[in-house]
Amino acid sequence: MGEERDLELLPKARSVVWIRSAEAAGACPVVHRQAKAPLHPARPAHPADAVLGLAGDGGQALSEEHAVDVELRLEWDLGVVKEAASDGVFVVEVHGGAGAEARTAGAEDVCLANPLRLDGVPDMAGLSELSLPCLLHNLVVRFRAGHIYTLTGPMLVAVNPFRAIPNLYGSEAMAKYRGADLAGAPPHVYAVAEAARQALLRENADQSIVISGESGAGKTEAAKQIMRYLASVAAVGGGGAEGSHVEKVILESNPLTEAFGNAKTVRNDNSSRFGKFLRVRLDRSGRITGGSMDHYLLEKSRVTHQGTDERGYHVFYQLCTGASDSDRTALRLRSAEDHRFTNQGGCLAIEGVDDAVAFR
Secondary structure, three states: OOOOOOHHHOOOOOOEEEEEOOOHHHOOOEEEOOOEOOOOOOOOOOHHHHHOOOOOOOOOEOOOOOOOOEEEOOOEEEEEEEEEOOOOEEEEEEEEOOEEEEEEEEHHHEEEOOOHHHOOOOEHHHOOOOOHHHHHHHHHHHHHOOOOEEEEOOEEEEOOOOOOOOOOOOHHHHHHHOOOOHHHOOOOHHHHHHHHHHHHHHHOOOOOOOOOOOOOOOHHHHHHHHHHHHHHHHHHHOOOOOOOHHHHHHHHHHHHHHHHHEEOOOOOOOEEOOEEEEEEEEOOOOOEEEEEEEEEOOOHHHHOOOOOOOOOEHHHHHHHHHOOHHHHHHHOOOOHHHOHHHHOOOOOOOOOOOHHHHHO
16 A cells, blocks of 8 residues: 555544644643543544534543643644545644634644544554554543553553552552453553463463563563562462562562663663563462573673763662772772762762662
């Protein structure tokens, strides 16, 4: 098909659509906070809404506990097609703060919108329209409602909230997924871990979980939560409350690998500067019997050079602040601000993190 779109799939007159913002390239971030999702309070009525008996803003109610301020670049606006020319040019009426505005755009900048009833669905495979603005809008609606996890078929999409969400992790959350039927379970990283565990025991075949994303997306945290879940389930399955020695060793390896392989960057206070492949071995009862880790592509240049507002690897700052006087003397260590390898970025500490405590 190339870049051409089927004429039957193009928006028609009175269709509710997403249209690329005229100011998308240079749009300034706008902070949004409102009492109800979706993001756009003046959303046009969708033909399917009337059929389903839906009216008003609708959407997913936000609780005060989970409501958040979101800084966004608005690259897409909702509107209604007023004219659809045969040459693929559309006239779309967009309602904004200054009233209605008519915009002209080509087919590549106009995408059909989903009905209001589909805003915030937990699995985006259920959306009738799967264009980029539709997927992004669904993620925004869920994020603002306090749901950072969303499914796209078998894949889990996580949006880093950069804040603590009450009761998102922990023993109570784990209990909801342990041995559960995952068909209708809410999206969660624990559900991914449980699906892999169940498949491993059921099929007696190796299972893989791939965690990917840009810096600051939350890959390190996701990997830690998966490991904690597997260790917790293994401990409960074996009748122990604390878990075996092997399970403890696997969990306690995280701080060590983070100390030597993670660093503060301008985008992430705990950025993994290496790739890793973790293996966890389970017996037929689900107990962890062993594990290993392969690491690769360590950013060696960070040892000797850091950019502005960045740090080297955590362990250097932890040694300078947490090591005993005798150890610092033996290693010829002074304060982190006195060493060229630790002071180049001008950032010696991370807000909310005590390097001395982390070292001990």
